[in-house]
Amino acid sequence: MADALSLPRLPRLPRLREDLKLLPGPSTPDGAPTWTLHDPAAHRFFRIGWSEFEILARWELGNPQTIARSISGQTTLKISPAEVMEVGSFCENAGLIQAEGDHGARRLSAGLEAKKMSAAKWLLKNYLFLRLRLLDPDRLLASLLPWVGWAFHRRFPPVLALAAAFGLYLVGRQWEHFTHTLSWAFTPAGAAATALALSLSKMAHEMGHGLAAKRFGCRVPAMGVALLVMWPVLWTDVTDAWRLTDRRQRLIIDAAGMAAEVMVAVLASLLWAVLPDGPVRSAVFLLAGSTWVLTLAVNLNPLMRFDGYFLLSDLLDEPNLQDRSFALGRWWLRERLFGFGDRPPEVLASARRSLLVGYALAIWVYRFFLFLGIALLVYHFAFKLLGLFLMMVEIGWFILRPIAAEMRVWQKRRADLRWNRNLGLSLAMLVLAVLAVAVPWSGSVSAPALLRPERQSVLYTAQPGQVIEAARAGRPVVAGETLFALKAPELEFRRRNAEIEIEGLRTRLAGISFDTDSAESVQVTWEELGKAVAELRDVVAAMDSLVTRAPFAGVVVDIPPILRSGLWMGKHDPLGILIDPATQMVEAYVAESDLDRLGLENPARFYAENGEVTIDLRVRSIDRLSTRELGVAELASKNGGAIAVREDPNNRRLIPETSLYRVLLAPDADNPPPALIRRGTVVLDAKAESPVLRLWRHAVAVLIRESNL
Known part of the structure; x- marks a missing residue:
């Protein structure tokens, strides 16, 4: 009795909201039971453990000491009043407490004021991502569910996998034609078809999530569209899936959207393989290609809050994976840098804790480059001054602001710093980093360059022909020396014909008598002779151009490896370079x-x-x-x-x-x-x-x- 009287009197606990629901949850990997606390007003779910469940089950006792004493006496748990107060703080911060009296009214008013923001701040937070609710699909999904029951049969996934393999095989047989169809996407009609194909695949994706959730008895209260960097993206609220205790069911809901898209992609791939060429086949190609790529590249990404994230969360059976990983990541970073000696935010096995810390670090690195890329994207989408402003806002708000917030925490904890190995290593690394960026170490400049002579001549064939002589690479030559010689039978044939024709015309001229009747014949023969001589002159000039001579003394380099005697070459084929x-x-x-x-x-x-x-x-x-x-x-x-x-x-x-x-x-x-x-x-x-x-x-x-x- 004396010990009880010596304990400080703690304040009475506020009452919980009456609309809260406590549902059974899945067991943890080590077999411990969990419960799911449902807040229907905000449509949120909280996963709690055994100790939190026992505390909430005795909340009506009203006093932290009484609750702790009851739990310690009736169960094997040893709960302190401070732990009861921690649960009370959590409930208050989560808005699970009834607003009673002046204190409750002030707390509710302060919460509403904290949520208010100026128009500029609202625009700053939402120009990148804005979610709009469009409809309540719960009744529609319930009416459609009987028609798609076959998709949830255990034999359907193997059938879908076989169909996907067959569709990809058919596409692979015409892969070159499949990829060449992409050029049609850049036409106005192709762009419109691309937008329609993406809309259809995303609608199928969201319907897949909704139907799977409805299949397992969950309510789907909303579907809508989100503007992601001004690009519309559909979304479905399947938060109710948190109350499911069967992890397999949650995984099916997570994967149902991608499965629906794969069904669309398989059907489109099969249709593309059998349809004749035309706009319909091109449209089906866009539906297949965009669906395959987006399903694999975007939806499976576990570093963003898309399907891949929720699949990973349920596979690991780690609710609130991202928030908990971030908390562990911040703790790990502070301990590695300063060695504060803080306890981790939650007690986990070493391997699981390392996994969550690594996941947090991966997200931070990914987000850094993602937001940097988005900053460049918004810059190029707007005119220069607005684009430059938006890029600076993007970098400042999404990259520099979180870093500054973490550094403010470090600054506030200066009093907790104690000299230790981690702090020493951090200071040494900081000094080295400052020296690396501040000291003028770099005394050189690298630049792309080309080694070449100022005096050079690129050698080409002037006429097609067969190589009969070729210079040897690297051998010095003198000005006027023959480097390459070709022969052309066609030119030799034309020269012989021209010579014969000239000889015949000259003979004819010698035999024509000079009288009035033959004057006209002489004039015609002289004209034909002139044409034949001009033809011979052109042929001789063309044959002379088959010989390439050095315009100056130097060395021939870069001769094609295949160039050799007997090789037939076309007009303007490269022979080498004289330098x-x-x-x-x-x-x-x-x-x-x-x-x-x-x-x-x-x-x-x-x-x-x-x-x-x-x-x-x-x-x-x-x-x-x-x-x-x-x-x-x-x-x-x-x-x-x-x-x-x-x-x-x-x-x-x-x-x-x-x-x-x-x-x-x-x-x-x-x-x-x-x-x-x-x-x-x-x-x-x-x-x-x-x-x-x-x-x-x-x-x-x-x-x-x-x-x-």
Whole structure:
């Protein structure tokens, strides 16, 4: 009695709402029972364990000490009044307490005020994702359920798998034709058909979820559309599935949407394989292709709150998987960085805790790149100033704001810091990171480059013919030397005919007497002779063009490997490149942000793409005007190079996507490079600059360029 009197008197517990329902839940992996607490007003479900169930079952006792004493005396659980108070705090924060008296009214009013937000804040939170409720499908699903009972038979999944395999086999036999049909999607009719196909597949998806939930006795109170980055996405409320105790049933509901889409994709694939070419077949192709891709790439993704997430949650039997993972992830991060010594948010086996922490880290990394990609997307969708503003809002709200919130927690817990191994490692890593980004370590600039001679000539065949002589690659030649010779039987035949015709015409002229009657015949013969001579002259010129001679002294390189004596070649086929080794140089293109760090006579080094050549160089000249047209096609991205370009449709010019400046570099005179034309990278010695300063200059340059300031 003395011990009881010495305990502090705790406040009486508030009453729970009378509309709450406590339902049996599934057993945990270790066999412990669970219960599901249903809040019908908010249509939310909470999974609770044995101790929370016993506390709520005795809530009417009203006093934490009485409840704890009753549980400890009547069960094997040992509950303290503090644990009862924790459950009370949870119920109050979750809105499960009746609003009684002035305190309850103030609490309810404060909750409503906290939910209020300004129009600007509402727009900021919802322009990326806005959910709209359209209809209550519960009665419709109940009437449709008898017609689709066959889809829930245990023999249906193997049949669907066989049909899918057969459909993919038929598509695979015509795979090239299947992929070529994609071009039709970019026509106006194709775009409309694509939108219709996506709408049909998504409707089937949501109906699949709803019918599966209704099959197991759940209520489906709402269907609607959500605007995800202004793109409409259908949704179905199957929250009622949380009250199901059979995990297999919940998994079926989770997978039913994808199963419905697979059925659509299988049917569309089979139809595509048998339909004749035409708009209907193209539309069926879009339905099949979009359904297969979206089902696998989007719905199965467990890092977003789509079907893949709920499947993973039910497979692991971990309710509220994301929120609990985030809590464990934040705890793990703080412990690894500072070693606070806090207890984990919940007690789990080591393997399960590691799994949830890893899942949280994966989501954070995924979200970082996802929101960064969305920021770029909204920037390109809007005009420049609005797009730039939306991109900054996206990065600030969804990337920087959570990071800042976590750092504020670190700042508030400065008093809890104690020197330990984790804190020491974190400080050391912080110092190294600051040094890595702030100290000007980098004293070089890398740029795509091409090793080539200033004096070169590309050699082509002028006429089709058969090779009778070919130069050897790498052999020095003199000006005027024959490099390649071809023969063309057709030209030889035409020359012989022209010579015979000329000889015959001359004989005819010699035998014609000069009188009045034959004057007209002489004039015609002279005209025919002139045409024959012109034909012979053209044939001789064409035959002479079959011989390719060196326009200057140099070395022939890049001769096609198949070129040999006896090979037949067409008109304008490449024969090789004649270069002057004495004029070898390197042409490189540097970014605008690196231009001020370079100077004339700075040393540099060229590394060939295949690693066969390394050359020491000196900067000879630096252009002060950006390159408007890339004159070195070998470095263009369309040809496998490192410089991103777009092609001018009018005159086929290669235009760089970013500002680039040409730098010419010369090798040492005492160590001439080999006579080659090679693509590679040049590393130039430059003024040292810290990475953070370089990033800042680059960001400012992009900001100025994109905002047209």
